[in-house]
Amino acid sequence: MKYQLHINGQMHQVEAPPEMPLLWVLRDELGMVGTKFGCGAGLCGACTVHVNGNAQRSCQTPVGTVRDAKITTIEHIGATPVGAKLQDAWLKVDVMQCGYCQAGQIMSAAALLAHTPRPSVDQINSAMAGNVCRCACYNRIQTAIQMAAGVHEDSNHVA
Amino acid sequence: MLPEAINRRTLLKTAFVAGGGLALEAIIPLPAWAREAAPATLSAFVSIAPDGIVTIVSKNPEIGQGIKTSLPMMIAEELDCAWSQVRIEQADVDPKRYGPQVAGGSTATPTNWLPMRQAGAAARAMLIQAAATQWNVGTDEVTTAKGRIFHAGSGRSVGYGEVASKAAGLPVPEVNTLRLKDPQQFTIIGQSVVGIDSPKIVKGKPIFGIDTRLPGMLYAVYEVAPVPGGRLLNADIEAAKSALGVKQVIPLTGNGDADQGLADGVAILATNWWFANQARKQLQVKWDLSAAQGHSNEAYQAKADAAFSAGNGEELRRDGDPSAQLANAVHRVKARYQYPFIAHAPMEPQNCTALYKDGKLELWAPTQAPGGGLNMIQKALGIDPANVTLHLTRMGGGFGRRLLNDFMVQAAAVAKAVPGTPIKLLWSREDDMRRDYYRPGGWHDLEAGVDADGKLRVFTDHLVTFSTDGKPARAADMGVSMIPAGLVEHLRYGRSMIPTVLRTGPLRAPSSNALCFVSQSFLDEVAVAAGSDLPRLMLSLLEGERREIKPLDGRGPPFDTGRARDVIEKVLQTANWSRKPTQSNRAKGFGFYFCHQGYFAEVVEASVTDGNIAVHHVWVAGDVGSQIVNPMGAENQVRGAVIDGLAQALAGQEIKVVEGVVQNSNLHDFPLARIPSTPQIEIAWVKSEKPPTGLGEPALPPVIPALTNAIFAITGHRVRSLPVQLKTA
Numbered sequence: 001m002k003y004q005l006h007i008n009g010q011m012h013q014v015e016a017p018p019e020m021p022l023l024w025v026l027r028d029e030l031g032m033v034g035t036k037f038g039c040g041a042g043l044c045g046a047c048t049v050h051v052n053g054n055a056q057r058s059c060q061t062p063v064g065t066v067r068d069a070k071i072t073t074i075e076h077i078g079a080t081p082v083g084a085k086l087q088d089a090w091l092k093v094d095v096m097q098c099g100y101c102q103a104g105q106i107m108s109a110a111a112l113l114a115h116t117p118r119p120s121v122d123q124i125n126s127a128m129a130g131n132v133c134r135c136a137c138y139n140r141i142q143t144a145i146q147m148a149a150g151v152h153e154d155s156n157h158v159a
Numbered sequence: 160m161l162p163e164a165i166n167r168r169t170l171l172k173t174a175f176v177a178g179g180g181l182a183l184e185a186i187i188p189l190p191a192w193a194r195e196a197a198p199a200t201l202s203a204f205v206s207i208a209p210d211g212i213v214t215i216v217s218k219n220p221e222i223g224q225g226i227k228t229s230l231p232m233m234i235a236e237e238l239d240c241a242w243s244q245v246r247i248e249q250a251d252v253d254p255k256r257y258g259p260q261v262a263g264g265s266t267a268t269p270t271n272w273l274p275m276r277q278a279g280a281a282a283r284a285m286l287i288q289a290a291a292t293q294w295n296v297g298t299d300e301v302t303t304a305k306g307r308i309f310h311a312g313s314g315r316s317v318g319y320g321e322v323a324s325k326a327a328g329l330p331v332p333e334v335n336t337l338r339l340k341d342p343q344q345f346t347i348i349g350q351s352v353v354g355i356d357s358p359k360i361v362k363g364k365p366i367f368g369i370d371t372r373l374p375g376m377l378y379a380v381y382e383v384a385p386v387p388g389g390r391l392l393n394a395d396i397e398a399a400k401s402a403l404g405v406k407q408v409i410p411l412t413g414n415g416d417a418d419q420g421l422a423d424g425v426a427i428l429a430t431n432w433w434f435a436n437q438a439r440k441q442l443q444v445k446w447d448l449s450a451a452q453g454h455s456n457e458a459y460q461a462k463a464d465a466a467f468s469a470g471n472g473e474e475l476r477r478d479g480d481p482s483a484q485l486a487n488a489v490h491r492v493k494a495r496y497q498y499p500f501i502a503h504a505p506m507e508p509q510n511c512t513a514l515y516k517d518g519k520l521e522l523w524a525p526t527q528a529p530g531g532g533l534n535m536i537q538k539a540l541g542i543d544p545a546n547v548t549l550h551l552t553r554m555g556g557g558f559g560r561r562l563l564n565d566f567m568v569q570a571a572a573v574a575k576a577v578p579g580t581p582i583k584l585l586w587s588r589e590d591d592m593r594r595d596y597y598r599p600g601g602w603h604d605l606e607a608g609v610d611a612d613g614k615l616r617v618f619t620d621h622l623v624t625f626s627t628d629g630k631p632a633r634a635a636d637m638g639v640s641m642i643p644a645g646l647v648e649h650l651r652y653g654r655s656m657i658p659t660v661l662r663t664g665p666l667r668a669p670s671s672n673a674l675c676f677v678s679q680s681f682l683d684e685v686a687v688a689a690g691s692d693l694p695r696l697m698l699s700l701l702e703g704e705r706r707e708i709k710p711l712d713g714r715g716p717p718f719d720t721g722r723a724r725d726v727i728e729k730v731l732q733t734a735n736w737s738r739k740p741t742q743s744n745r746a747k748g749f750g751f752y753f754c755h756q757g758y759f760a761e762v763v764e765a766s767v768t769d770g771n772i773a774v775h776h777v778w779v780a781g782d783v784g785s786q787i788v789n790p791m792g793a794e795n796q797v798r799g800a801v802i803d804g805l806a807q808a809l810a811g812q813e814i815k816v817v818e819g820v821v822q823n824s825n826l827h828d829f830p831l832a833r834i835p836s837t838p839q840i841e842i843a844w845v846k847s848e849k850p851p852t853g854l855g856e857p858a859l860p861p862v863i864p865a866l867t868n869a870i871f872a873i874t875g876h877r878v879r880s881l882p883v884q885l886k887t888a
Contacts, residue, residue: 016431017403024433028378033370034363036555037432038506039588043826046506074363087361094353094791097799098223099360100367100506100555125835132826134506134556135223136802137795138837 003063007032008076018064023047025063026073034074034103038132045131048104049073055111057130074103082113082148089147097135105131109145118149199323201282202331203256204234204275211306211320213240218250218257219267220527221356222505222557224855225792226267228355230275232788236347237279237339240306240319247355252529252549260551262527263562263665265755265853268788272850280337282326289326290317342786351791356553368525368552371512373581377406378432381569381584382439383424383594386819387660388417388450394425395443402441404434409576414539417450418627418662421539422565426573432585451660451819462657463602463623467495472621472653476639476711479649484617488608490688495604496677498881500597500814501807502829503666507555508591509566513574514581520547520574524567525554532564536571558803559634559665563596592829593821596664597814599625599635601673605681609689614699617649620678625663626656633662634669640710641674642753643682645718646700660819667803668856671754675860676808676867676881679750683868684877692738693749693868694731694760698724716756722782725845726760727751730780733843734762740872744768745775748869750861757857758782758845761801763838763865767873770885772809774838774866777801781858784851787844793854798840800858806832808863808883 005012005025014029021040026032026049035058038046042060049058050072077083086106096102105128112119112127119127124145133141198208206214215234221227231247250257258274261267283303290308291298294315302309309316342348359366383389396408407428413421425442429435466472485491512523520542526532529551533544554561570584586594602623610616625632637652644650666672679693686696705721730736730749740746745766752759764776779797787793806812810830815822823829867878876885 020431020433024431028431028433031372032363033365033372036367036506037369037508037585039826041588041825041827044506074361078362090361091353091357094351094357094795096223096354096357096360097225097795098506098554098556099354099356100223102360103363106361125837128834132506132831132833134504134558134831135795136799136806136832136837138802138832138834139798139840140795141834142837 001064003066005063005066005071006068007071008073014063016063019062021059022049022061022063022066022071023058026058032073032075036100036103038101038104044101045108046101046104048107048131050107050111053111053114055108074107077107077110080110083110085148086110086113086144089144092147093140093144095137095140095144097137101131101133105133105141109141109148112145113149118151119145199327201285201323201327202278204278205238205282207319207323209320209323211244211318212246213238213244213306213319214246214248216248216250216257218260220260220262220529220551220554221249222262222527222554222561224262224796225354225789226262228352229788229792230267230271231355232347232352233272233275234279236345237276238283239303242347242352244306249551252533252551254530260529262557263559265757265856268851268853269756276339277334277337280339281332284332284337285326285329286319286322288329289322293317293322293325348788349786349790352789354792366553367507367555368512368523369507369510369555369585371523371552371583373512373514376512376581376583377428377430377577378435379426379428379570379573379582379584380432380435380439380587381424381426381573382442382444383422384446384448385593386448386451387662389423390447391423391425392445392447396425398441398443399427399438402434402438404429404431405438406430407577408438409573411572411576416539417660419535419563421568421572424569426576428573428577428582432583436587448819454660454819455817456815459600459657459659466623466655466657467602467604467621469655471651472623472655475637475652475654476644477651478644478647481617481619481649481651484649485606485608485619488616489611490609490685491606492685492688493606494681494684494877494879495602496681496879497602498600498673498676500600500661500816501666501812502592502595502597502814502823503558503560504592504826504829504831505554505556505558505560508586508588510583510585511567511570512581512583513570515571515574515578518546520571522547522567522571523550523552525552525561526564526567527554527557527559527561528564531562532567535564535568539568540571540575542571542575558667559669560595563664565594588826589824592823592825596633596662598666598669598672599632599659599663601625601635603677605677607681607685609685613689613691613696615643615647615682615685615696618643618647619651621653621655623655623657625659625661627659631656632659634665635663637670637674639712640715640718641678642718643678643700644711645708661816667800668754668859671752671860672804672807672863675750675752675754676863679752679861679864680867680878683748683864683871694727694736697727697751701727718753722758722845722847723751723753725847726758726780726782729843729845730760730762730778733780733841734778736762738872742766744873746869746872748865748867748872750863750865750868752857752860754860755857756783756852757854759858759861761861761865763862763869765866765869765873767870767885772870772883772885774805774809774836777838777840777862777865778843779840779858780843780845782845782847783854783857784849785846786851788851794842796854797842797858800856801840801862802832802837804859804862805836805838805866808866808881809836811882813882
């Protein structure tokens with residue numbers, strides 16, 4: 001099947017069977033490898049992208065279901081104000097160790113802040129529970145999201 | 160003769176010599192044309208462009224431990240440039256040029272602390288010499304700061320970039336002439352520095368092994384038998400060959416080495432990894448699984464019980480007269496502990512990209528121990544390491560899994576079968592879960608005796624562990640110097656072994672992650688029986704003159720009783736320690752351990768509500784020497800280690816095996832820590848006068864017994880088996 005996909009503000013034409021997960025369209029067909037493969041079963045969140053602004057696991061999203069939805073990936077999330085703030089905060093507290101899951105973490109966090117601009121720690125935990133960080137940078141993920149939301153101004157204090 | 164042609168610029172090679180020193184020698188004169196506008200290369204590690212940009216080569220594999228940032232920090236410090244001038248390049252694998260290149264054992268900081276600083280100091284000395292010669296002044300009259308050289312006498316100054324090419328032609332100073340900075344003068348080491356790849360990571364740039372893409376590349380999976388050592392009997396590959404996107408299906412015969420070799424398997428190559436992985440369902444393969452018959456958790460448990468019934472095992476160490484002391488003890492405590500096989504489960508599934516062409520192999524490998532991979536490839540495929548170029552990529556976690564390179568030899572074998580076509584081999588999560596080199600399970604029968612003063616007089620530990628070829632399996636042994644050995648007058652360590660076909664290997668703080676749980680939980684039992692508590696019992700073992708206990712086998716660092724005491728006292732203070740529950744369902748527990756040259760004492764505050772365990776707060780006191788290289792990175796390592804350890808105890812991590820087949824498959828049945836269970840973690844550094852040591856591992860072990868001891872303090876239930884399962888009240 002041929003698809004016209006609206007990704008990061010641009011149209012991309014791909015040919016793939018409808019059941020091919022969006023993850024593998026992005027990574028292997030389009031070469032956009034920022035979106036990561038972690039479990040292939042919707043359990044780790046590494047492959048999180050935005051579909052019409054909602055965080056979605058691209059490994060569980062068949063390309064045939066995407067249609068004309070607007071897809072945003074980590075490569076382009078910095079173009080949104082929330083995405084840029086999150087990337088800044090992520091660097092200020094240097095959230096990451098290996099960094100592999102962080103694309104998915106930032107995408108989930110961006111969807112959270114788009115809907116809940118000033119989340120509590122419980123709201124953060126609940127929204128981010130589907131994103132595994134094997135290095136367990138969770139204290140800093142909480143701090144960075146709060147910082148991006150403007151509820152945690154103290155950049156010297158790393159929780 | 161053209162003057163330019165004889166004005167040789169010399170590439171300096173830095174070679175590590177025996178004893179950990181550094182030798183710099185001139186090896187390759189470059190032709191003059193290579194010099195134009197190019198950065199001047201001062202050594203294997205340092206080159207400086209005319210605009211002053213300093214490029215530092217980082218030699219070790221980066222798995223998230225932060226070494227790609229911290230080793231260059233050491234060089235930049237002694238080079239005396241500004242960190243903002245520095246660019247970092249990842250080295251390819253070339254140990255002759257760079258020295259050891261491995262990410263394992265928390266060894267990179269202690270082994271490189273001196274050589275990296277010397278590499279920076281050598282380059283600085285050459286720059287100073289070049290400037291002093293140009294100004295016709297003595298080298299002792301010039302100073303440096305932030306990448307500039309100053310002559311106070313004349314008020315002149317010059318940037319490193321302006322004299323770098325002259326400096327590169329100078330002889331390399333002898334190591335013993337180099338003067339290293341007084342740590343008081345450090346301006347980079349000891350500062351919190353953001354990881355060098357972090358800006359790329361937050362933008363999704365392609366820097367991990369799995370992100371490697373080459374023109375014309377095919378994506379590969381490698382189907383192997385569901386058990387280690389399974390042999391391929393026959394494969395019907397026709398259906399898979401005609402599956403969508405599939406280009407080739409290639410059965411491969413391995414070299415019969417199930418542990419460190421190439422396994423029999425079927426490679427599927429396609430234009431998209433998803434096509435290759437889907438086509439696996441079309442394979443009809445008959446395997447010989449007989450090698451793994453009888454290898455199940457139940458069978459292992461029965462063998463462990465039999466080993467305990469049979470006696471005390473092979474004696475590994477005996478101090479004093481443990482039997483007589485046990486008979487005379489005022490309080491005598493006996494218990495059996497056990498822990499399961501567990502997986503590493505790094506976030507980035509195993510992968511490797513390879514191109515075999517004209518007898519040469521090029522690899523892009525996320526590996527912690529590249530040298531081991533090259534050896535495996537030589538053994539299994541007959542490719543000489545001299546014909547292999549190995550690029551190191553950033554890794555999506557290691558935790559010890561990538562010290563073993565089965566994925567690399569598989570990628571090489573597949574690439575060799577399709578010369579000229581680059582391939583990227585990628586495992587599914589299920590492959591990764593089922594083909595791990597697991598942290599081996601084990602069982603311990605322990606017995607201890609305490610005298611009337613509450614002092615531990617005797618300690619015995621009989622370990623039942625796993626073996627391959629009659630020797631302890633990888634990462635399955637107990638060091639004879641493991642504490643409390645050396646601290647207790649009468650002691651016995653014994654060992655029995657059960658053969659296993661499961662592949663085992665080091666997992667973050669190997670051995671210690673299990674042994675610390677066992678000994679510190681058991682000693683908590685002993686302390687309680689004696690009416691004391693574990694920190695008090697540990698301090699009583701450490702009292703008196705500060706002393707260094709050398710390992711019995713002469714291998715490894717000595718145990719410093721003073722450093723141990725200092726971290727214990729520190730954490731008792733920061734945690735405001737009390738063994739009494741803080742609320743009816745909430746209490747603190749304590750654990751201490753020494754491993755990987757680091758001393759860590761930790762206190763966990765947990766609660767139990769309706770059988771649910773929550774960890775609220777963890778206090779950590781650690782001594783890894785005189786200097787924390789990058790505090791921001793160091794704290795992250797400790798937090799990660801603490802949460803990792805808690806997950807081993809609480810998340811339900813346990814590998815289950817039936818007839819050699821691992822039953823776990825993905826993160827639903829091998830759970831990892833998630834954000835809602837994150838405790839507050841407070842870290843206190845105790846700085847001793849010893850050179851800095853590594854931090855990837857030693858903070859992990861103590862948190863597990865600190866947790867299980869807290870659970871006992873709350874519930875009265877003694878956790879003697881991992882993962883923690885509370886009996887429902």
